[in-house]
Amino acid sequence: MELKTFRGGIHPPYQKEATANRATVEISLPAEVVIPMQQHVGAPDSPTVSVGDRVEAGQKIGTSEAFISAPVHASVSGTVKAIEDRPDFTGALVQSVVITPDPGQPSKWTDKRDTSNLSADQIRDIAKEAGLVGLGGAAFPTYVKLSPPEGKPIDTVIINGCECEPFLTCDHRLMLERTDDLIAGLKLMMKAVGAQRGYIGVEANKMDAADTLTAKLAGEAGIDVSILEVKYPEGAEKMLIDAITGRRVPPGKLPSEVGVLVQNVGTAVALQDAASTGKPVIDRVITVTGPGIKEPKNMLVKVGTSIEHLIEQCGGFAGTPGKVIMGGPMTGWAQKDLTAAVVKGTSGVVVFDSASVDVEEEQRCVGCDKCLDACPMFLMPNFIVKYAKVGKWEMADKFGVNDCFECGCCSYVCPSGISHIAYVRKAKAELTAAEKK
Ligand code: SF4
Ligand code: SF4
Known part of the structure; x- marks a missing residue:
């Protein structure tokens, strides 16, 4: 089988074995959740609640009038304990709503409705109301991407199932565990932008996911699974479009320039969740792993949960921690302390023990090219x-x-x-x- 790919890139050790076969688990509630008002590309939200207010899980607690923005919702039912600046994963101080969760959380969003008759406008409204953003890390508001600019028709939607960052396996698990919802989410996106072609791009090191998707898509017209070479950054938007369609997005331009929309696996599943049950983006699957973690896991986590709590839920550190990264090791952010909260775009936490951290000083460029x-x-x-x-x-x-x-x-x-x-x-x-x- 000929694998599709792009020019350039690298082959880092993928190191996904620790979690690739581990089913997603739910974890216990943290003592507090910290919901930043800026966890998306665009204008920050303003809080719509006050200290002392009772909030319900899924209630909108931050909004903005700006076109490029996304509302945020309470990820738990509980009481607003504070509204204050807290450091986010980049280290920047961001206004955040801090909620103390109730000991018991209500069971919600269990009734599913048929989404096949929704109109394009209804799908965009659902994405907007749910606060949906690119869950692969880009965090660009999805409803904006589902509203192609005038004169730039979209004929193809690509779901990025490459997960080419080393260590991370949350998208791999979603493709296996939420296959039907992923396909339904892709169909909603195709309808919203009027595209006739859909692809799910999967790297060849996840053939179980590719085979599961292919079997589910048997007899489905217009949607195919595309198998890609295992290479980093195969899942980057422009690389993926080039590899699958042969179209090149010009420098400084967006994928809409070549008639393509790319969305991440988690975003498609979350859109289907919002459309079928009304559930906004209040939790997500992430991978917590690395040589410095005792029990690596894929876990369903409430937005606002601290890194500290996640590490506790994995049995703590293995050895002396050397580096904690939010996201993958290639594009993630090194953490100075462990209080930063999971946001919508967080795909994982990777911990290296002190023995596996390279502390060499930066040297002069030797012009090797x-x-x-x-x-x-x-x-x-x-x-x-x-x-x-x-x-x-x-x-x-x-x-x-x-x-x-x-x-x-x-x-x-x-x-x-x-x-x-x-x-x-x-x-x-x-x-x-x-x-x-
Ligand atoms: S980080 Fe930027 S400059 Fe470096 S390889 Fe990637 S795209 Fe090129
Ligand atoms: S040309 Fe310089 S910056 Fe680029 S890889 Fe070589 S030493 Fe590093």
Whole structure:
């Protein structure tokens, strides 16, 4: 079988064995949930509740009038304990609603309705009301993506089931455990944008998921499973579109430019949940794993649960913790403390023990060009770093820093241990700040 793929990329050790075959489990409630008002791309929400209020699980507690935004909901029934700034997974202080959960939580969203007769407008409204965002990590509001710009028709929807980040297995589990809902969610997305073609892209190291999906789709016209080479970052939007359809999204443009919409597995399942039961995005499946975790797991977690609680639920640390990353090891964020909360876009927590953390100092660039060969966006990461180091942000811009989607391939291959993403993030922040002035 010929596997589809893209140019560039890397082959890191995938290390998914610890959790790939572990069914998703529910965990106990934390002592508090911390719901940040900004957990999506776009304008932050403003709280619609006050300290001391009783809230019900699924109740809207933060909204914004901005077009690009997404409401947030209470992930538990309980009492609002505080509304205050708390550090999020990036370390930034973000206004958050802190809720003390009731000891017992009501059973809700168990009745399912047929979603096949919903109109495109109804599907978009459901996505908006549910606070649905890209659950693969991008956290872009889904209803905006389901509203293609005038003159840019979408003919193809691709579900990203690659999960090419090492260690993470939550999407793999969803494809196996929520197969019907995933397919139903894809059909809703196709209807919302008027697309006739649907694909579910799966890397060849998850053939059990690919086979399950293929069997379910037998006799289904217009939707296919596409098997992709196991390569990082196969699941990145532009790489996936290239690999599956052969269409190239021009630099600085969106997938709608080539008639394609890409959504993550979790987003499709959550859309179907919202459409069939009315459940907003208040929980998600994440993977907690790594050599520094005693009992790695895939778990269904309430939005707002702290990393600390997740680690406790996995039996604690194995050995001395060296590095805790929220997200995958390639694109995730290293954590200084463990109080940051799971947000809608959190796909996992990876813990390395001190023995497996490389603490080598960053060295001078030796001009080997390995980062150029690895970059799937055809950028020159060495030059972006060179200019970012001396604060020449406009030159970093000229070298395409805003086309970098922070996959980390360049750092992975760099013999000098240069952390390109840190420079890229700094340059992007400086350019955005300069634009606002
Ligand atoms: S420059 Fe950006 S897109 Fe290119 S390899 Fe590095 S992190 Fe990935
Ligand atoms: S891989 Fe590292 S050392 Fe080699 S050119 Fe790129 S930045 Fe320089």
